[in-house]
Amino acid sequence: MTKVTLAKALNMGLRKAMETDPKVLIMGEDVGKLGGVFRITDGLQKDFGEDRVIDSPLAESGILGTAVGLAMRGFRPVCEIQFDGFVYPAYDQIVSQVAKLHFRTQGAIKMPMVIRIPFGGGIGAVEHHSESPEAQFAHTPGLKVVSCSNPVDGYWMIQQAIAHDDPVVFLEPKRQYHADKADLDEEATPPPLFSSKVLRTGSDATLLGYGPMVKTLMKAAEAAAGEGRSLEVIDLRTLSPLDMGPVFESVRKTGRAVVAHEAHTNLGMGAEIAARITEQCFYSLQAPVLRVGGFDTPYPPARIEEEYLPDLDRVLDAVDRTMGF
Amino acid sequence: MTKVTLAKALNMGLRKAMETDPKVLIMGEDVGKLGGVFRITDGLQKDFGEDRVIDSPLAESGILGTAVGLAMRGFRPVCEIQFDGFVYPAYDQIVSQVAKLHFRTQGAIKMPMVIRIPFGGGIGAVEHHSESPEAQFAHTPGLKVVSCSNPVDGYWMIQQAIAHDDPVVFLEPKRQYHADKADLDEEATPPPLFSSKVLRTGSDATLLGYGPMVKTLMKAAEAAAGEGRSLEVIDLRTLSPLDMGPVFESVRKTGRAVVAHEAHTNLGMGAEIAARITEQCFYSLQAPVLRVGGFDTPYPPARIEEEYLPDLDRVLDAVDRTMGF
Amino acid sequence: MTEYLVPRAEGDVQYVQLLTPEGYRVEHPDYAFDGGEDEAGTIRGFYRDMVLTRRIDTESTALQRHGELGIWAQLLGQEAAQIGSGRALRPQDYVFPTYREHGVAYCRGLDPLRLLGLFRGVDQGAWDPHVNNFANYTIVIGAQTLHATGYAMGVQRDGAVGTGDADRDTAVVAYFGDGASSQGDVNESFIFAASYNAPVVFFCQNNQWAISEPIERQSRIPLYQRARGFGFPGVRVDGNDVLAVHAVTQAALQYAREGNGPTLVEAYTYRMGAHTTTDDPTRYRLTDEVEYWKLRDPIARVKVYLTRNGLADHDFFEDVEREAEELGARLRDGCRALPDPSPLSIFDQVYAEQTPELEAQRDEFAAYLDSFEGAH
Amino acid sequence: MTEYLVPRAEGDVQYVQLLTPEGYRVEHPDYAFDGGEDEAGTIRGFYRDMVLTRRIDTESTALQRHGELGIWAQLLGQEAAQIGSGRALRPQDYVFPTYREHGVAYCRGLDPLRLLGLFRGVDQGAWDPHVNNFANYTIVIGAQTLHATGYAMGVQRDGAVGTGDADRDTAVVAYFGDGASSQGDVNESFIFAASYNAPVVFFCQNNQWAISEPIERQSRIPLYQRARGFGFPGVRVDGNDVLAVHAVTQAALQYAREGNGPTLVEAYTYRMGAHTTTDDPTRYRLTDEVEYWKLRDPIARVKVYLTRNGLADHDFFEDVEREAEELGARLRDGCRALPDPSPLSIFDQVYAEQTPELEAQRDEFAAYLDSFEGAH
Ligand SMILES: Cc1ncc(C[n+]2csc(CCOP(=O)(O)OP(=O)(O)O)c2C)c(N)n1
Ligand SMILES: Cc1ncc(C[n+]2csc(CCOP(=O)(O)OP(=O)(O)O)c2C)c(N)n1
Ligand SMILES: [Mg+2]
Numbered sequence A, B: 001m002t003k004v005t006l007a008k009a010l011n012m013g014l015r016k017a018m019e020t021d022p023k024v025l026i027m028g029e030d031v032g033k034l035g036g037v038f039r040i041t042d043g044l045q046k047d048f049g050e051d052r053v054i055d056s057p058l059a060e061s062g063i064l065g066t067a068v069g070l071a072m073r074g075f076r077p078v079c080e081i082q083f084d085g086f087v088y089p090a091y092d093q094i095v096s097q098v099a100k101l102h103f104r105t106q107g108a109i110k111m112p113m114v115i116r117i118p119f120g121g122g123i124g125a126v127e128h129h130s131e132s133p134e135a136q137f138a139h140t141p142g143l144k145v146v147s148c149s150n151p152v153d154g155y156w157m158i159q160q161a162i163a164h165d166d167p168v169v170f171l172e173p174k175r176q177y178h179a180d181k182a183d184l185d186e187e188a189t190p191p192p193l194f195s196s197k198v199l200r201t202g203s204d205a206t207l208l209g210y211g212p213m214v215k216t217l218m219k220a221a222e223a224a225a226g227e228g229r230s231l232e233v234i235d236l237r238t239l240s241p242l243d244m245g246p247v248f249e250s251v252r253k254t255g256r257a258v259v260a261h262e263a264h265t266n267l268g269m270g271a272e273i274a275a276r277i278t279e280q281c282f283y284s285l286q287a288p289v290l291r292v293g294g295f296d297t298p299y300p301p302a303r304i305e306e307e308y309l310p311d312l313d314r315v316l317d318a319v320d321r322t323m324g325f
Numbered sequence C, D: 001m002t003e004y005l006v007p008r009a010e011g012d013v014q015y016v017q018l019l020t021p022e023g024y025r026v027e028h029p030d031y032a033f034d035g036g037e038d039e040a041g042t043i044r045g046f047y048r049d050m051v052l053t054r055r056i057d058t059e060s061t062a063l064q065r066h067g068e069l070g071i072w073a074q075l076l077g078q079e080a081a082q083i084g085s086g087r088a089l090r091p092q093d094y095v096f097p098t099y100r101e102h103g104v105a106y107c108r109g110l111d112p113l114r115l116l117g118l119f120r121g122v123d124q125g126a127w128d129p130h131v132n133n134f135a136n137y138t139i140v141i142g143a144q145t146l147h148a149t150g151y152a153m154g155v156q157r158d159g160a161v162g163t164g165d166a167d168r169d170t171a172v173v174a175y176f177g178d179g180a181s182s183q184g185d186v187n188e189s190f191i192f193a194a195s196y197n198a199p200v201v202f203f204c205q206n207n208q209w210a211i212s213e214p215i216e217r218q219s220r221i222p223l224y225q226r227a228r229g230f231g232f233p234g235v236r237v238d239g240n241d242v243l244a245v246h247a248v249t250q251a252a253l254q255y256a257r258e259g260n261g262p263t264l265v266e267a268y269t270y271r272m273g274a275h276t277t278t279d280d281p282t283r284y285r286l287t288d289e290v291e292y293w294k295l296r297d298p299i300a301r302v303k304v305y306l307t308r309n310g311l312a313d314h315d316f317f318e319d320v321e322r323e324a325e326e327l328g329a330r331l332r333d334g335c336r337a338l339p340d341p342s343p344l345s346i347f348d349q350v351y352a353e354q355t356p357e358l359e360a361q362r363d364e365f366a367a368y369l370d371s372f373e374g375a376h
């Protein structure tokens, strides 16, 4: 057992994946000597060489487009997008090529590719460095989308994503990279990649989230417990496919749900989750599923980002409102 | 009064806008001599010259990126994307620049730009020619998104979008371009651009849609009426902002709603609309809002696209299901 | 726009040519045609390839007119560019085409019926690319040039370049059009290929038009010179001269296989037909231009050459004609017989590993379809 | 990667230079420095500009270290490239910067405090670009080169090019970095500019690094040669020589204003500091290289030149120093005094015409915030 941060866990997971399978490549801007601007690929080029840890020209479409060709040649590219806001130049390659090649070729071509994106806000950065683009990828058939919320998940999920034969958009909550340490047991058996997880059981309402929001939700549940309110918390972990089984079960029990994310509320994951819960648990619902999200504005300047981001208070406010129905 | 197709109405609307304001420009691939692959800009280059109707190099990011500069210089570019599936190379410019410049500059810069996209399926085309990308744009703050469903709306809405000071993604249901003719009264006063419209009143359930689906919904309501079922039909017209007032009013009356679109169901407009209706009309709802959408697969080969696209039967099936609650 | 009135390629076009439009062989200081031991046989083969390719094209155009195909992207006039380059490939080489490389597909041994499947709309061009080392058609302009470059980077990583082993050293070819040269992706592929010195040949068929836009809208200098800006060689070849295209492509491929990196080949040719069967070129170009290019037909000049030099007799030409007829008949019958996909199949091909939620959607739709079965 | 051990720019770099690192004026066949009537005064002005620009930079770096800025993009070493080009502009010209053109901003008359607002996170660089004809900083690499090209197309449509009226003819400058040259957008901007012959100068500050990636990753030939591939002129200038940068930029601007179209100027310079204050360049480059470039400092050579030739005295240098001190103090105080935005303001700036739904979201949030007020 070692105590590791999310950043370290991801680094260890990548290293493990590269050791396990010589076809695994890492590509991106500054992933080599620098080890990436967040140091997630630290030391990998030194140990695996420039052929496997590839500093790319500064062109995101180029990174993803060449990764497609490498995948066709039998490699398993892990592409790093430096910040969430810089994935859009590669958007066409991702949604029209990466996502569709398996379908287009009726399975003749697989796209075992991981697109790592440090995402979300709260780090005091300038524009384009705090985006939450998950809904756009989850809306795209052919892609799978996951997000880890803690070091242990980070370690396992990145390996599972790399080993998986479909393209996986892997969202890393950058605010959590160095936030906490957790005990990592490298001998453990991880849960399946595409599964959600009940982190805390409760009976009054269900809190749903992923990535950077999970910590906030746990704190909210903690705070609510102090006031005698029992909240269940689910870390969704996988955004496409969604693993709604545990969610439905929970909501059928609590009758109430609040879903939270940093992404804009309008057409964010919360909309889909609310719609599905309502479709499947209609008679169990005591209140509409409420959403706590980033506002429907561009991400604001850093000095007011904490106002923009859903926090413990806004989550509890939503819980209050749902209890009021 | 003249009888016009949607294609003709859009052409007339563009011409009117160019006559009204010399700052209006048209840009895109093949928009000049050819008049666009759908002939929507037919004859405009001949009459307004190559400086105002600009055939661009084959590069969508280039079209949108230069349009940003032209807008900064005081022009009002109307950019044509040849087919829905080819908007993605321009995605970065649209979501990170066009959508954000007003916000970034605290209003110092306006982006009076229209991005015309022929969208949707049903024309027997090959891959990438039948996409429905609306949710991705509606999820992006800073953009406005509308879709016309008929020639009269086409004529007015394109002019209103061009006159509007915010960037408007203008979705044209390509399947309807030549489908029907309607009486166009050029002297009429159109409803506001960002408003939804009740097309048919009913009491049992509310059908919601936009663009290419509206015709299907009207037919479904017609068919249902034959079986003694009274359906209200609303053409949403504006997707961002949504004009939910008439929708809430309707659902409070009918207690049931079905929302339909060609786009993938998962995280499509239907998810947001269902979530909002549930939030606002919780106690009026007799059934969950049901969604009828394209499946969560890539758009299929033409020979089975009619199976993929929501049709009258699938809409009525959903109505049956909602009545069964 | 009178500037396009004068047929392009008149006099001032500098390119590698080895067989004139009149069917005379000419010398070039840098390139010579290598037809192997039986040169005449090779050239007869090219002739046959081009005729059959043209037949695939005209037959498919006709099938579209008869409603059997939804659309067809014609290659008429580009046969030499495609056969000359396609026949320069070795088995281990790998091709990334656009949507118009029917002649290259044919060289790679892909059954033309597979192409028809795409244009008929029964599938999306779903052949297994690894069978013929011929990637799937790509419709989003330029995207495949990056795939080719990435594949070539993979070839490097597999040590399949510069070994001197003729059966191992591998080149990759990215086909694209003159219009495509404006896309960011194409230029980024030049950058990646140059940066990693990847074994890729960028083969641009400059057919003078991108739908209604003339090449002048995309570039104000000859396209092959684009390569100069990226630090690798570019060469323009008479794209209607199958011998020159073969020689130039072979050299570029060999250069790549030996580890010298990318080359841009611009095959200067002409799209004799419409952009696709839905296009109407009379709206934007003059018949004069088409007439001019008719005199430079890629097949006619080979026929003249073979005939004049007694390298092929009447029987040969008749045989080829008969073969073309047979091919045409096979395509007509085969096309009509292509089975429509099952609606449910679309759910099965989205992922390598199916998701439970999509499986559920499939089941729901299956039940829905069944409900109609019952109703009838 | 020992290939970068040898400091670049040693001997083999061919560029336009008019003032050597040792402070000697040299001739160039194509370019001469035009300092106007009072040449010495102009050069003293450049010196002052560079010193003040450097002060803006060092002061801002210090402010970041003290926690007053979230981040700062340093320009240390690039003063000549920015002042030389910035001072070549006419009022009607228009600039599209990256995030590092603090010196150009200064030349355009933008208050440096506006820059600090962005890096402090109180806004996103929200100056009105039309006040100083200086567009807003653009962080997405390369995007602004297309904006510049579009703006230049607008200039053409306004007939503000090639009229011969010095107050009317307008050029547009797109700044970008060596790394940016790999982006599709930058290459597409070359294509559009060439296709329409737009009056735009592409000004590339090749500071040798894109964060940790050396220029060799982006291009295997000198960057200015990229322009050859697109059919317009490219020129490399000693980016640490303010006189040469001024001369070359002035020529390129005039060429554009006269209606001759785009030029690519590569200012060969060096990023002496980190990429930004969060970067640690010791991880990827050697101090040898930095030491080498220290000897080519853009400010030192002007000082030597002015001193050696008696064109500036001690008082002048002291005055500039004092002015820099004052500027530094103003920045320190001004930065701390920059007001935080109101949380509710974000709802008001999304659209030119507010939407009812966003207004409702605003009201809801306002009520929510009020509920806390009450609670306290
Ligand atoms: C990204 C993208 N934009 C637009 C289109 C529509 N389109 C299809 S072919 C074509 C012209 C291509 O011209 P060129 O590259 O010269 O190839 P050609 O068709 O002449 O072989 C266009 C604009 C597309 N397929 N992809
Ligand atoms: C599209 C995009 N990708 C990645 C980044 C992250 N990033 C910021 S600056 C930079 C390097 C830019 O290098 P260069 O163009 O040489 O400019 P310099 O910073 O050296 O002035 C990178 C990769 C970005 N801002 N935008
Ligand atoms: Mg072409």
Ligand SMILES: [Mg+2]
Residues within 6 Å of the ligand: D177, D178, D179, D205, D206, D207, D208, D209, D210, D211
């Ligand atoms: Mg740089």
